[in-house]
Amino acid sequence: MRFLSILIAALWLALSTAVSPAAAAVADEDLKRLVDALGVGGFSEAEAAINALVATGDDRVSAILDRFGEGDLYTRKADKSVFIAEKAGSDFKLLDPVTGAEAGVVSKGEIEKIKVNNRIRRAIAAAVGSLTLRSPDAAIRRSAAEAVMKSKDAAAIPALDAAIEAETDPAIKQIMVAARAAAVLESDLPEADKIAAVEMIGGLGTRDAMSMLAAYTAVEGPVGEAAASAARTIESSLLVWDAAQNVWYGLSLGSVLLLAAIGLAITFGVMGVINMAHGEMVMIGAYTTFAVQEIIRTSAPGLFDYSLLIALPLAFIVAGGIGILIERSVIRWLYGRPLETLLATWGVSLVLQQTVRSIFGAQNKEVGNPSWMSGSFTIGELSITWSRLWIIVFAMVVFAGLLAVLKRTYFGLQTRAVTQNRQMASAMGIRTPWVDAFTFGLGSGIAGIAGVALSQIDNVSPNLGQGYIIDSFMVVVFGGVGNLWGTFVGAMTLGVANKFLEPYAGAVLGKILLLVFIILFIQKRPRGLFALKGRAIEA
């Protein structure tokens, strides 16, 4: 009964606005009555109430609906009246949603939040979209047009026509035209209009366009046929983009593998230490990032966007320091005894994990993304996320930096000398034990800064390192022990191969296939892709 009266009220209001277009404003009490209806009944009733509000065409509706979407609307239990509630201490301050006037402070028990679910959120987006198509702000117009495109509401065609007429920005205009075409397909306009709409959407060539058309391919008659053929055209052009997408994902996975493995390429590849605690160095780097962010959050929130840059040197120092400590205390006694090294470092990895668990707790820690690493952009149909892009760039920089250190610095020269011929280097006056310690520290430190990057895409828990240790060894062995370029090519090859296998074989089988491939490859070339030649390898 109540529902019916709302509808009638809405109709009446819509009619009155139609008669005198200048009077878009509705009397406060009438609008308030419609807003009150939002709090009555379940989700379907709320959806109807939203539509009733939109039908008024009142300027204040979109702001009210925005607050509704954010979950700020509450019902006062005493009289079922709806208010915007803002937290004031432990109580809530009530504001009249229509006039904005204050309506007193109440305790939490006296009001009840009006629930919002996905359905309501969709309804609000479509409603606000249709109301803000003519907004002076271009960004609002764009999101309005996108919302209307999603809602495919035939009733929005007149509003769209008007908005298209007035639109000056060509990009937004195109979205509006597409939105209109989507709405036309849902309307009962003549077939010719619909076919034109299909052609318009087909011309976009995007995945969204295909998704829009897919719903009509089964329709009988020329519209269905046109939609089916347009969808086929889009599909074939998307195939190319899909392949490009896979390459991109592969490079991105490859750069993650590279970051995780590159420290190991030094400790295992160059020094020959089977370091099972390598993953824990990555984990320590990630926890350093977490600690830095925690300090920034509490003392200097303005610096948050720089948190990663601050964390990088710290992670290098912390992980590198722990690495040197491990080398000095455990590993140096075990050179030349790979089995014991393996067991000892595995023990060290368990100790490190449990230490971190005792200090920080077993729960995942939240490491935030700085604003420049959040979100994504698209090139054609290729969607590229900023975090992945930065990680690729970062991996390249780390790789180049490490190459430069090993090839161009005195320390690098010493390292290479010691790994190639320990006795000779020692005879030349190089203090080999210290070179060992610092090389191990360098490898660990690099793992630490890899942890800073990985904290952005993986979860920061004491087990973080375990997930990477097998993959890291795989990359280093595949690429060729003792060769940084081998690690680079190995990581990228495995990344891209993995991403091309995944869609067909699934993630589990894909991984198995890759392992089988590596086993076969190692049979054929035991020293990996880029084998070191000469006497060095015999030592």
Place this chain on the structure above:
Amino acid sequence: MLIAATPSQTAKRSSLVAKGLFGALALSMLSGTALAQEETIKVGVLHSLSGTMAISETTLKDTILYLIDEQNKKGGVLGKKLEAVVVDPASDWPLFAEKARELVEKEKVSVVFGCWTSVSRKSVLPVFKELNSILFYPVQYEGEESERNVFYTGAAPNQQAIPAVDYLAAEEGVERWVLAGTDYVYPRTTNKILEAYLKAKGVAAEDIMINYTPFGHSDWQSIVADIKKFGSAGKKTAVVSTINGDANVPFYKELGNQGIKAEDIPVVAFSVGEEELAGLDTGPLVGHLAAWNYFQSVDAPVNASFIEGWKAYTKNDKRVTNDPMEAHYIGFNMWVKAVEAAGTTDTDPVIDSLIGVSVPNLSGGYSAMMPNHHITKPVLIGEIQGDGQFEIVSQTPGLVVGDEWSDFLDGSKDLISDWRKPMNCGNFNVVTGKCGG
């Protein structure tokens, strides 16, 4: 009481630091001295405190310690104080069986609360059968099991998965389904049940996509892109996620990164609760769903006081509560009530008196232990909010009885379980009339 509490705390700490033999040794020595000084009822806690599962199970260990603490404040059980014996099976499945044997045989505990993964439960089953002891298992699982010595206080598939699918179909109009899970027994069985259920409801085979990923999967780019592609066929699509543990965080991050909003493709998860969301910025996830029998946001006085007590006990204002904790809350209180009814902690009388026991749950109602050793629970669907909590958008009108043998699988639809006399069988076949499947 003080004397009893201190050694067990020391034991807890030492088992954290030195795992395995040393911890067990110290533990048995310490609790041995405690026994000599005051007679207590021992309660075993079998949750991983190290290794991959520590993230989820440590909280449950704390929960039981908290519940024991509360019970002792009320005077204990049968006039005796309760004493927790905590062991660390270290996320190592065979070690679970060893530790269970240690608890029952050496420590002589009256009851054990423990396990998280199904494989750990399967690993300890023979021990509990052989030594005739009681295990309370608090986690949602795939069903297809009913043992005399085990009481399942987590959800069976019909108490979580099926109501969630029904909600999505009715409320969101979903017609196309992605069943994504981690590759092990719980997701595989649950997905098999869901697939059969969806097909029975008339969903075509090409509208169901099933995807499995390894434990701890961290690179979700191409799978999320696949889901996006699958969702662009013009029909409303949803993801039903049985992805477990650590893999969830990168999965949700990737969803956010690729701009998949809950309004477009909602994800309903069965293993993501308040605890898992604690490591995430939930801003981009608002509107994705989870199905549980309890949420921290449940508006009930009993829940408010539980949360308050929990925060005070852990001395941490940020600690969250979750569904498996509620399952332990229910299970623990059921055990206490059954022991008091039986007047003893001996296994057989307690098992008999547990059936039919009814205790308050945290959502303001009562849960009862059924003859199939599963309990009655309400099913709640919640949407993720920006603050890491859930807003309950749907709740079953009544309680749902846990159905151990799914009605949607060929092998199990004819089976029932009833541990009362005279049937006393966990897999009675109603067609052949025989016990044993």
